[in-house]
Amino acid sequence: MGEMLGQERRTHMAGLVNESLIGQEIVVTGWVSKRRNLGSLIFCDLRDREGILQVVFREEASKEAYEKADRLRNEYCILVRGTVEKREAVNTAMPTGQVELIAKELKILSESETPPIYIKENLDAAENIRLKYRYLDLRRPDMQRIMKIRSKAYITVRNFMDQEGFLEVETPILTKSTPEGARDYLVPSRNYPGSFYALPQSPQLFKQLLMVSGFDKYFQIAKCFRDEDLRANRQPEFTQIDIEMSFIGVEDIIDLNERLIQKVFKDILDYSVVTPFQRITYKEAMEKYGSDKPDLRFGMEIRDLSDLVSGTEFVVFKSALEASGSVRAINLTGGAAMGRKDIDRLGEFVKTYRAKGLAYIQLKEDGVKTALSKFLSEEEIAAIIQRMDAKTGDLILIVADKNEVVLQSLGALRLDLAKKTGILEGNKEFRFAWVTEFPLLEWDDEAKRFVALHHPFTSPMEEDLDLLETDPGRVRAKAYDMVLNGEELGGGSIRIHDTKLQQKMFSLLGFSEEEAWARFGFLLEAFKFGPPPHGGLAFGMDRLVMFLAGTDNIKDVIAFPKNQNAFDPMTEAPDKVEDNQLRDLGIGISIKE
């Protein structure tokens, strides 16, 4: 057992000690992060939440402390009383590098075995080890930095929302299945055997009900749950900044959230976000970037060549055009030098997006090279080059197919080439945009019915209301996504607040009236009592912190995440439970099919 703290108290954080304290006696606490015994001197780096301070044990200063210091090992937890002195060998790499602490008293509060991972920046250790010993992993300075950023993000968001007149309201965790498309986590009920609560995929319905209640402006930093097959950067539980407002339109929500983002990036990173954000319709985003979350930090836009090659007999182009598809291309600046093999690899890459292949035109110093010259006239090729704004040294990459395939494969190729050619290297820009005018519905080929692109509560655009009857697939939604550097950061919409329109929407989605009432009856019922026009937005808090912290791993921004299999190697959850617990709940374990 370690020494007792007793009445002794820390007076300063070790990582914040500086020259202003020279000559003063202080008490610091923390962990031994390095120790060097030079015989007459023992140096020890003491680490706390704020940083590292060099502590010096000298026999002249305190024989007792000096002798005890010989026992110190890495990660011992200690308390040191001593005097701050100017350091001879200044270390400019450390904020405390001008000073050192001459120890007069040492308490070993607890000892440490050799830690199974290094407590250092940029650790390269297996993920499961990091997660099993998460409490040690979190001691590492980069994890401490991230958790501080996350904490600051919470308070910044909350104070902003509070000042804007939003009320924070907690919505239930034990609730009823909501229809966000993913699987629900279920919670068996002891009072109603055979019945289950569901953990919320989002507070969507509750925040709409709060608007019906007249709270006017609601926000919450809410835990959400999805029992999906996990992919990189997905976690079974995640956090979202959830916002809803009444008596507003799209512009009000956009304005509020641009100012929120500006505040967060300014306060946390001292970065000035430019507002208003660029806006781009879903249609334009798909056609120019092949993505509904375009990375706008670079060009390389997709352009349509269909009109230029409409007369061709080249079977690949011809059959695509005849099937209402298109021929489109991107221009890789400076790409003409790329060798045959590398271009072939790009061809393989687009095939993973169901494209049949990649045609290309190389604009070499010694002239234009392309296999297309067998099928296209010189004028046609010249027109393509002009359409693509290509110059000598460039490489035009062409896909012909159904529109969906052309856009997806070229969009993916664009991002892949940006990565490979490093055009974003050193780019520290945060490029925000709003993607607007999303389709309300999307045809699901398998289910043979429409599904909601956002969710079933999204309002159609007024100008498209008539199309609901005649051509639902063309109806645009009052929906908007906030996009940052090619990632979706948030999404929202103006909601339906009319029972009839909401029922119409459910019927388009293939719910019978009965089914709709069984699942969402409480919302339809609520809409009978003077619901206000309302809308809102939800941000991925985890993703926001990833951007703020500069990490691309969601596990880095969550204190205690699960691994890829939704398992926690530290607590070993999920785990077996006692038979009587299951008996109480009226459930049993069956064999999985």
Next chain:
Amino acid sequence: MGEMLGQERRTHMAGLVNESLIGQEIVVTGWVSKRRNLGSLIFCDLRDREGILQVVFREEASKEAYEKADRLRNEYCILVRGTVEKREAVNTAMPTGQVELIAKELKILSESETPPIYIKENLDAAENIRLKYRYLDLRRPDMQRIMKIRSKAYITVRNFMDQEGFLEVETPILTKSTPEGARDYLVPSRNYPGSFYALPQSPQLFKQLLMVSGFDKYFQIAKCFRDEDLRANRQPEFTQIDIEMSFIGVEDIIDLNERLIQKVFKDILDYSVVTPFQRITYKEAMEKYGSDKPDLRFGMEIRDLSDLVSGTEFVVFKSALEASGSVRAINLTGGAAMGRKDIDRLGEFVKTYRAKGLAYIQLKEDGVKTALSKFLSEEEIAAIIQRMDAKTGDLILIVADKNEVVLQSLGALRLDLAKKTGILEGNKEFRFAWVTEFPLLEWDDEAKRFVALHHPFTSPMEEDLDLLETDPGRVRAKAYDMVLNGEELGGGSIRIHDTKLQQKMFSLLGFSEEEAWARFGFLLEAFKFGPPPHGGLAFGMDRLVMFLAGTDNIKDVIAFPKNQNAFDPMTEAPDKVEDNQLRDLGIGISIKE
């Protein structure tokens, strides 16, 4: 379908319109809360989050609006553009009572059926109807006021903690069973059929691990879950303000939390809480008030009469004393006038606390009346009267039994009499206290073993460490409860941070070493790596808001609570789920025993 909002926007909150706006044209939105048609004038009370504004529709101001206003019914959602005018018949009961709005334009944004509950203060409606139509219940001004208080409490607490250097860290909701004594809610896992997550009863273990990680000061406003049999003021999910600190002792935690409470009560109620809070040991609280959460707003303390009646032959007293019990009493000032029947009822009351009966001494104007005079001498009775500081007009109520029964029954009787006699009526005091020096362990007669009075991670007091081996039941803990007006508001402790001591504790609680490692291995493991001394506290957020809002019903402070049976009449959760959902999870429904 209602009229569209279009480009029209609210310029002011209806409930905040005042004389400074006279002559201005404004736009307000909200709900019709009352309507009177006086022929040439239509009056309408418009309600929004901030209050009520009188709107006047006159044909001269706008024929169209006037005619449309005839259609208005209660709870229609509307937008009104108009001019603020000084009101002739000033209504001093309303903050907006000096003015009215002369309508120039009216939009009916949505209509309302007749609501199933009245939208008014102090509604007296059946709870299940209120919960089923919670979105309407929440429209009521008192519920709006409470949710605003709750929202303000969140931000006040968070800003205070932030300024004190605490980091907000989210801990997992899908986790492993923790041993707080209550039943866990379980969540079946699809990836590991037959295994379950548990919803946390508190973030206890995670916050201790965050201290091992060196975060130094942690807080969170955390959702917690207990699948207990519900009683009044219990909910299956509840919220707690969760705090943990390193390198500190009891005094540091007490100081921090007194300042936190002071800040919250000042900012929200403009009430000045007196600090430091009174402190009282567990032993003193039990002996004086028969409760570990004493209501200190009034006296009526329990006093021990055992020494005064030690020689008596009165069998009730004698047998109690012989069985190491005691004879104790409270004095009800002015109670001598109480009739025989009422006193008999008090006797029945204490029997529900297992007391065998109630002896009493009436100090009437015409002398002392008591059946005890058959058994006790005049001197003995005089000594009792003196001990109780009783005066003419008072009533001394005496219980003799095992100490536990005596204290519990007199403690409950004391509270009951306070309620009945109304001595707290009109008392607006918030009387805080700390109860300290709790026993570490409590003997469980049924289980024939010790259980932790707080939780198994609570540190013993240093002066009692030796007793762990010799007399564990007498060991006091470094634990402290914050008590307010007879309710427990929060509780905490200094934690064990030593593997060996923690294991000793588990063994006292009857866990084998194997069991302890199976359940808490990750904590014991973490303690091998330099854990800091640490401790903390958790407040019931719901109960805090109940005090701030002046309600004694926990359902009033939760936006969407469950009813007594852990059921939500609005969403009808919990509910049946699809068979394939259960199949995916590898569970089946069995018949409950």
